[in-house]
Amino acid sequence: MNIEFIMDYLSQLSINNNREWYHANKEDYKKANAGFEELVQELILEIGKFDASILHHNPKDLTFKIVRDTRFSRDKSPYNPAFRAHIASKGKLPVPVGYYLMLSPGSQSFLGGGLFADMFKDATAMVRDYIVHNGDEWEKIIHGPEFEKHFTVKGTALKNVPAGYSKEHPQAEYLKFKSWYLEYPLKDAELKDTELFPVKAAEIFRLMKPFNDYLNKALAEFQMPER
Numbered sequence: 001m002n003i004e005f006i007m008d009y010l011s012q013l014s015i016n017n018n019r020e021w022y023h024a025n026k027e028d029y030k031k032a033n034a035g036f037e038e039l040v041q042e043l044i045l046e047i048g049k050f051d052a053s054i055l056h057h058n059p060k061d062l063t064f065k066i067v068r069d070t071r072f073s074r075d076k077s078p079y080n081p082a083f084r085a086h087i088a089s090k091g092k093l094p095v096p097v098g099y100y101l102m103l104s105p106g107s108q109s110f111l112g113g114g115l116f117a118d119m120f121k122d123a124t125a126m127v128r129d130y131i132v133h134n135g136d137e138w139e140k141i142i143h144g145p146e147f148e149k150h151f152t153v154k155g156t157a158l159k160n161v162p163a164g165y166s167k168e169h170p171q172a173e174y175l176k177f178k179s180w181y182l183e184y185p186l187k188d189a190e191l192k193d194t195e196l197f198p199v200k201a202a203e204i205f206r207l208m209k210p211f212n213d214y215l216n217k218a219l220a221e222f223q224m225p226e227r
Contacts, residue, residue: 001038011105014081036083046202053089099205107187113208114181118156130218155179
């Protein structure tokens with residue numbers, strides 16, 4: 001597994017984001033994609049040391065396609081020059097939340113955790129209600145020294161506390177959120193050590209785990225909508 005080759009391929013794709021170049025360089029895509037799946041497998045094994053719920057997955061089932069759906073987008077470029085994976089107990093579904101990896105050139109890569117999807121109203125309501133009744137646990141997690149050193153809670157948020165929730169609640173700012181996630185940015189140089197990177201990434205994911213566990217307790221009854 002050669003992360004440098006993966007990043008070189010993605011850099012070239014971002015410059016030549018068209019179907020002709022992609023098909024002319026299909027073998028390089030296959031090689032880069034196989035390398036990414038190897039990296040995901042290594043991450044599964046490292047994460048499995050502290051979270052066994054993800055060990056049963058095949059890397060292929062956790063990755064996202066680079067082909068973009070351009071039907072409703074102003075940007076008509078056919079490919080997303082990034083390799084992405086979500087490693088969670090039920091695979092790449094957004095719920096339960098898990099460990100997200102995106103490799104993208106130009107130091108756009110990051111490690112993520114938490115709930116990125118804000119289109120599921122039920123999920124948003126479940127997390128808000130859980131924070132209302134478990135605010136102390138929330139504060140303890142997000143103000144832990146290791147957490148504060150590495151992360152800031154991000155998410156799509158409303159301007160005001162939504163109806164049905166108290167503006168005076170100690171976690172009122174977080175009740176405005178519709179999604180709650182973490183991003184740990186990665187510079188391209190940090191990806192060069194192929195052996196060290198999975199170990200370092202898993203350590204960052206380990207620090208995210210209490211945050212993920214909290215959200216997954218909130219989302220325990222959530223059902224993905226039928227397609």
